[in-house]
Amino acid sequence: MNEFVDSSSDAIAGLPQSGAKRTLLKTAILALSLILCSVSVTMSVVSSLKQDYPHASTMQLQGFVNIPVIGGIVATLVGGYLAARVGKKNICLAGTLLCFLGGFLPMFIPDLTLKTAVRVLCGFGVGLIQPLAASLIVDCFKGHEADTMMGVQSAMVGLGAAIFSSAIAGIMTVNWHYFYYVYFIALVVAILVWLFIPNSVNEIGRIHKGSKDTSQPKRKMPxxxxxxxxxxxxxxxxxxxxxxxxxxxxxxxxxxxxxxxxxxxxxxxxxxxxxxxxxxxxxxxxxxxxxxxxxxxxxxxxxxxxxxxxxxxxxxxxxxxxxxxxxxxxxxxxxxxxxxxxxxxxxxxxxxxxxxxxxxxxxxxxxxxxxxxxxxxxxxxxxxxxxxxxxxxxxxxxxxxxxxxxxxxxxxxxxx
CATH class of the missing domain: 1.20.1250.20 (MFS general substrate transporter like domains)
Structure with a gap:
C-alpha cells in the first residue's frame, strides 16, 4: 500500500477570499496564539499553592508550572506528523480542548501530584497548537498578507499572556482557588476554531493512506x-x-x-x-x-x-x-x-x-x-x-x- 498526498490547492482555493468570512478565518487562526502562554503564566499562583500544600517541596510547587511543559515538548515532536494525517483543523480543536480540560479539571483534584499530572494535558494541548498557529498562516495566506498575519500572530502571544495574567490577578483578589476559570478562554478559542475555520482546512497537506496513486511523491524535510x-x-x-x-x-x-x-x-x-x-x-x-x-x-x-x-x-x-x-x-x-x-x-x-x-x-x-x-x-x-x-x-x-x-x-x- 502506497501513500499519496492530496492536492491542497482546491482546499486553499475554497477558503473565503474576502469579506466577513475572511476576517473571521483570520480571527480564529490568530486566536490560537492567545493560549500559547497559558501554562507559564500560572507561575504567579505558586506562592498561593504553598498555602494549601505547606509540606510540599519547592521543586514540587515549581513542578505545577514546569512539568506541563514536558507535555508541550512531546506534542511539538508529534504534532506535525499528526496534523498531516488527522487534519490541521482537527488538531487545533483537539489542542484547544486539551488545554481547557488540562487547565480547568485540576481545580477539582485535591492531590498536588495528580493535579500537576493532569496539567500535562494542558501542556500537550498547547504543544499541538504552537506550530499550527504559525504554519496555518503560511498555508492559507501569501505575500504581504502573510507577513502582516505572522507579525500579528507574534503580537497575539504577548496579548494572550497579558489577558491570562490580568485575569488570574483579578480572580486572586477574590479567591485564588478559582483561577482555573481562566482556562475557559481556551474553550472560547475552540469554539472560534470550530465555527470559523472551514473543514476544508483539514485537507491542506493531509496525507491519505491506502491508495496506489504515486503521482505526487512525498517530499523530504528541507x-x-x-x-x-x-x-x-x-x-x-x-x-x-x-x-x-x-x-x-x-x-x-x-x-x-x-x-x-x-x-x-x-x-x-x-x-x-x-x-x-x-x-x-x-x-x-x-x-x-x-x-x-x-x-x-x-x-x-x-x-x-x-x-x-x-x-x-x-x-x-x-x-x-x-x-x-x-x-x-x-x-x-x-x-x-x-x-x-x-x-x-x-x-x-x-x-x-x-x-x-x-x-x-x-x-x-x-x-x-x-x-x-x-x-x-x-x-x-x-x-x-x-x-x-x-x-x-x-x-x-x-x-x-x-x-x-x-x-x-x-x-x-x-x-x-
Whole structure:
C-alpha cells in the first residue's frame, strides 16, 4: 500500500477570499496564539499553592508550572506528523480542548501530584497548537498578507499572556482557588476554531493512506527546518537569561529597584506586542534580513543591561529586546518553511518550537556551568554571555544563508 498526498490547492482555493468570512478565518487562526502562554503564566499562583500544600517541596510547587511543559515538548515532536494525517483543523480543536480540560479539571483534584499530572494535558494541548498557529498562516495566506498575519500572530502571544495574567490577578483578589476559570478562554478559542475555520482546512497537506496513486511523491524535510531547530535552541538559551536573571541583576546594580525591574519587564511586553503589529511592514523593507536585525537588537539590549546601571538605558534595552523578539519569532517560522509545502509546514514549524522549548530549559544550567568554569557568577554580567550567544546566532544565519545560496546556484545550473 502506497501513500499519496492530496492536492491542497482546491482546499486553499475554497477558503473565503474576502469579506466577513475572511476576517473571521483570520480571527480564529490568530486566536490560537492567545493560549500559547497559558501554562507559564500560572507561575504567579505558586506562592498561593504553598498555602494549601505547606509540606510540599519547592521543586514540587515549581513542578505545577514546569512539568506541563514536558507535555508541550512531546506534542511539538508529534504534532506535525499528526496534523498531516488527522487534519490541521482537527488538531487545533483537539489542542484547544486539551488545554481547557488540562487547565480547568485540576481545580477539582485535591492531590498536588495528580493535579500537576493532569496539567500535562494542558501542556500537550498547547504543544499541538504552537506550530499550527504559525504554519496555518503560511498555508492559507501569501505575500504581504502573510507577513502582516505572522507579525500579528507574534503580537497575539504577548496579548494572550497579558489577558491570562490580568485575569488570574483579578480572580486572586477574590479567591485564588478559582483561577482555573481562566482556562475557559481556551474553550472560547475552540469554539472560534470550530465555527470559523472551514473543514476544508483539514485537507491542506493531509496525507491519505491506502491508495496506489504515486503521482505526487512525498517530499523530504528541507535542511532549513533542521537549521531552524538548532538556531532556536541557541536563541532561546540566550533569551532565557532575561527570564531567569533580570530581577536579580536589577538588585545587583543597587540603582534599580525591584519595582522598576517589573516596569522594565512590562516595557518588554508592550514593545513586543506593538512590534508584532508592524512586522509585515518591516519585512517588506528588510526581507529575510529582518532575522539578523532582530537578533542584533537583542544583543545590544543585553550589552546595555550588563554594563550600565541607568534606568533610562534599561528601558531602551527593554524596547530593543521586545522588538527584536517579536520580529525574530515570525522570521524563524518563515525560515523553516522556505522550502516546504502544505504537507510539511506543520512538522517543520514543530521542529522550530521543539528547539525553542529545549532552549528555554537551558539558561539556568548554562549560566551555572559558565560560572563554574570562569568564576563569573554576577547575574548582571551574565547578560554579556547572552549577547555573545546572540552573536553566535547571527554567525549561524550568515553561514547558513551562504550555503543555501550555493545550493540554489548548483540546482539552477544542474537544471540547465
Amino acid at each position: 535542511l532549513s527546518a533542521y537549521f531552524g531547530m538548532i538556531l532556536q535552541i541557541v536563541f532561546a538559551t540566550a533569551y532565557g537569561y532575561y527570564s531567569v536573571n533580570l530581577s536579580l541583576a536589577a538588585e545587583e546594580t543597587k540603582t534599580i529597584t525591584a519595582v522598576q525591574a517589573a516596569t522594565v519587564i512590562t516595557v518588554v511586553s508592550v514593545s513586543s506586542f506593538l512590534g508584532g503589529l508592524v512586522f509585515g511592514y518591516a519585512k517588506r523593507f528588510l526581507g529575510m534580513h529582518i532575522g539578523i536585525v532582530a537578533i542584533a537588537m537583542q544583543a545590544v539590549a543585553f550589552v546595555l543591561w550588563a554594563n550600565t546601571g541607568s534606568l533610562a538605558l534599561w528601558y531602551v534595552a527593554a524596547v530593543l529586546l521586545g522588538l527584536g523578539f517579536c520580529w525574530f519569532m515570525p522570521y524563524v517560522n518563515f525560515l523553516v518553511n522556505e522550502h516546504t509545502d502544505a504537507t510539511l509546514s506543520a512538522q517543520a514549524t514543530s521542529y522550530a518550537f521543539f528547539g525553542n522549548n529545549i532552549g528555554a530549559f537551558l539558561p539556568s544550567y548554562v549560566f551555572a556551568g559558565i560560572g563554574a568554569i570562569t568564576g563569573i557568577t554576577s547575574t548582571q554580567k551574565s547578560f554579556n554571555e547572552a549577547a555573545i550567544l546572540m552573536v553566535v546566532c547571527i554567525i549561524m544565519i550568515v553561514v547558513f544563508n551562504m550555503a543555501d545560496r550555493k545550493n540554489e546556484t548548483k540546482e539552477v545550473q544542474a537544471a540547465k
